[in-house]
Amino acid sequence: MKIRRFLTFPNVALALGLAFLYAPIIVMIVYSFNNSRLVTVWDAANSPTLRWYVALFQDRPVLQAAWLSIRVAAMSATGAVILGTLAGLVLARFGPFRGRALLRGLATAPLVMPEVITGLSMLLLFVSLEQLLRVLLGWQFDRGMLTIMLAHITFTMAYVTVVVQSRLASFDDSLEEAALDLGARPARVFFQITLPLIMPAIMSGWLLAFTLSWDDVVVSQFVAGPGANTLPMLIYSKVRLGVNPSVNALATLMVLIVATGVIVAAVMMKRAERRREREMRMADAGG
Amino acid sequence: MAANGASLRSLLGTGRAGPLWELFFRFGPPRWSNYIRSHWAGQRLVISVPYLWLLLFFLAPFLIVLKISFAEFAPLGRPPFESILRWSEEGALQIKLLFTSYSYLLHEPLYVSAWLYSLKVAAVSTVLCLIVAYPMAYAIARASPASRYVLLMLIILPFWTSFLLRVYAWIGLLKTDGVINNVLMGLGIIDAPLAMMNTSFAVYVGIVYSYLPFMILPLYANLEKHDLTLLEAAQDLGSGPVRSFFSITLPLSLPGIVAGSLLVFIPAVGEYVIPTLLGSTDQLMIATLLSDEFFRNRDWPRASAVAIAMLLLLVVPIMIFQHFQNRELKGNKR
Numbered sequence: 138m139k140i141r142r143f144l145t146f147p148n149v150a151l152a153l154g155l156a157f158l159y160a161p162i163i164v165m166i167v168y169s170f171n172n173s174r175l176v177t178v179w180d181a182a183n184s185p186t187l188r189w190y191v192a193l194f195q196d197r198p199v200l201q202a203a204w205l206s207i208r209v210a211a212m213s214a215t216g217a218v219i220l221g222t223l224a225g226l227v228l229a230r231f232g233p234f235r236g237r238a239l240l241r242g243l244a245t246a247p248l249v250m251p252e253v254i255t256g257l258s259m260l261l262l263f264v265s266l267e268q269l270l271r272v273l274l275g276w277q278f279d280r281g282m283l284t285i286m287l288a289h290i291t292f293t294m295a296y297v298t299v300v301v302q303s304r305l306a307s308f309d310d311s312l313e314e315a316a317l318d319l320g321a322r323p324a325r326v327f328f329q330i331t332l333p334l335i336m337p338a339i340m341s342g343w344l345l346a347f348t349l350s351w352d353d354v355v356v357s358q359f360v361a362g363p364g365a366n367t368l369p370m371l372i373y374s375k376v377r378l379g380v381n382p383s384v385n386a387l388a389t390l391m392v393l394i395v396a397t398g399v400i401v402a403a404v405m406m407k408r409a410e411r412r413r414e415r416e417m418r419m420a421d422a423g424g
Numbered sequence: 425m426a427a428n429g430a431s432l433r434s435l436l437g438t439g440r441a442g443p444l445w446e447l448f449f450r451f452g453p454p455r456w457s458n459y460i461r462s463h464w465a466g467q468r469l470v471i472s473v474p475y476l477w478l479l480l481f482f483l484a485p486f487l488i489v490l491k492i493s494f495a496e497f498a499p500l501g502r503p504p505f506e507s508i509l510r511w512s513e514e515g516a517l518q519i520k521l522l523f524t525s526y527s528y529l530l531h532e533p534l535y536v537s538a539w540l541y542s543l544k545v546a547a548v549s550t551v552l553c554l555i556v557a558y559p560m561a562y563a564i565a566r567a568s569p570a571s572r573y574v575l576l577m578l579i580i581l582p583f584w585t586s587f588l589l590r591v592y593a594w595i596g597l598l599k600t601d602g603v604i605n606n607v608l609m610g611l612g613i614i615d616a617p618l619a620m621m622n623t624s625f626a627v628y629v630g631i632v633y634s635y636l637p638f639m640i641l642p643l644y645a646n647l648e649k650h651d652l653t654l655l656e657a658a659q660d661l662g663s664g665p666v667r668s669f670f671s672i673t674l675p676l677s678l679p680g681i682v683a684g685s686l687l688v689f690i691p692a693v694g695e696y697v698i699p700t701l702l703g704s705t706d707q708l709m710i711a712t713l714l715s716d717e718f719f720r721n722r723d724w725p726r727a728s729a730v731a732i733a734m735l736l737l738l739v740v741p742i743m744i745f746q747h748f749q750n751r752e753l754k755g756n757k758r
Binding site: 146147148150151154155157158159160161162164165168220221223224226227231234236240241242243244245246247248249250251252253254257258259261262264265287288290291294298299323324344348351352354355359369372373376377379380384385388391392395396399400403407 | 470484556562563589593595597695714718
């Protein structure tokens with residue numbers, strides 16, 4: 138009984154903590170419907186209004202930046218998933234090999250690396266590569282979408298690696314072993330057994346990589362050339378000048394889209410997991 | 425598997441069947457890793473793809489940063505530094521390493537105060553984060569399984585929405601004519617608006633707010649695994665809830681505390697967006713200085729030296745983090 142009474146303090150703290158997490162977002166959403174140009178003064182006579190949303194869809198630079206960000210994020214997430222899955226598989230299943238410790242370090246270090254360091258080092262690499270390619274092959278390439286993508290793949294693949302590796306570590310390799318035993322080639326074992334088993338991890342890894350890339354401003358600012366402007370870079374340059382009602386509208390849209398997507402994905406994954414559990418139970422009972 | 429093999433072998437002894445068993449265990453059912461190592465030429469390819477990528481795009485950049493940090497600043501050059509390698513007239517290779525950028529970092533008061541301030545901000549934010557996150561993680565870990573899923577979802581959801589926009593949302597709250605001041609003045613609690621924007625307070629709020637999920641999740645993962653019968657036993661033996669907490673729960677949750685603290689502390693030292701948007705322009709953090717040196721002064725060698733110094737400062741916490749990360753991944757194995 139005493140233990141139960143002890144729980145009340147954490148519960149109150151949890152409620153306050155959740156309020157702390159959501160209050161700023163809710164305030165931002167409410168003020169996106171405010172008619173006043175002075176963002177924090179509520180214009181009761183003419184609000185709520187969709188004025189800033191209309192303005193947003195007529196703002197060509199915002200739309201162009203959003204389209205660029207979507208393409209960069211989708212391609213970076215796909216690249217990160219391919220490389221991260223390979224790295225996770227190698228670390229979880231391939232046993233000891235020379236250089237494994239280095240790979241392990243390289244694969245998880247980007248998780249905690251300060252963004253300014255990643256951004257600076259990537260930019261200096263691209264500058265050196267630019268010089269090298271110009272001198273050796275006479276190629277000329279400009280920094281832009283490609284360099285942003287390469288940088289994003291590199292820092293988001295670490296997240297995919299960790300997710301995939303921990304999923305692989307959560308079940309043993311007896312199924313894979315059995316398939317190898319029955320004479321399947323390793324590539325076939327990977328595509329028919331390992332891949333379906335780690336698919337939930339790959340999917341959440343892709344979503345994670347997508348949102349990280351979609352959200353990144355610091356690394357992009359370093360590696361983007363003069364031409365490429367992603368949505369976060371655009372927002373950042375507006376926000377530095379102060380609060381801006383059209384940014385409130387944009388933020389509201391982004392928050393709502395992401396929240397819907399994440400909730401739908403979570404519910405679907407939960408359902409799939411329940412179905413699998415039920416099937417396993419039935420299989421056990423039947424066997 | 426291997427342990428089973430060993431115990432079986434010791435059971436059977438080294439009778440006449442011994443060598444035969446020996447053979448069976450050596451060439452027995454292939455483990456995925458053994459099989460791949462001995463049979464599949466493609467394994468090298470599978471290993472080398474992510475490996476080469478990380479060497480080229482993660483390790484090589486650091487070596488370049490290291491190289492440039494020793495170079496001489498050439499304000500008019502494109503790129504603005506002189507190569508540290510040069511061929512002399514006799515055809516010999518000369519290497520010129522300059523430590524001017526580093527000695528500047530150590531002697532310029534602006535830099536010294538930025539270092540100390542960054543460490544202070546990161547340390548204070550980590551402690552505040554821990555104080556806010558611990559009861560929250562505890563409450564989630566002790567909730568019923570159904571509500572636990574929803575609560576975790578609520579904690580993770582802000583993490584998926586834009587970090588930049590969540591920091592931006594605080595500007596509207598903290599400004600002099602912002603929501604908090606308006607509400608407090610409307611209620612008559614204060615007469616004049618509080619100056620909260622562009623202060624260290626705003627930076628703390630921003631960091632605690634943004635990094636809170638990183639602290640809650642490792643703590644939750646740890647607290648959820650605790651054996652509650654220990655608390656019951658303590659209670660039966662007459663220990664009060666506060667004492668049980670400090671002598672059982674808190675020591676057991678130490679790994680979660682360390683992991684969460686590192687996940688907050690390391691990125692907070694190098695935090696750039698939060699101090700530039702919410703912080704004061706009088707007291708800069710080290711990441712802001714790095715970016716100013718690079719973009720405004722175009723002093724690439726000095727920016728590189730700042731990056732190397734930051735890495736040296738963070739290398740110990742990063743290694744501790746990796747140690748915990750690996751233990752966690754191994755611990756998942758059933």
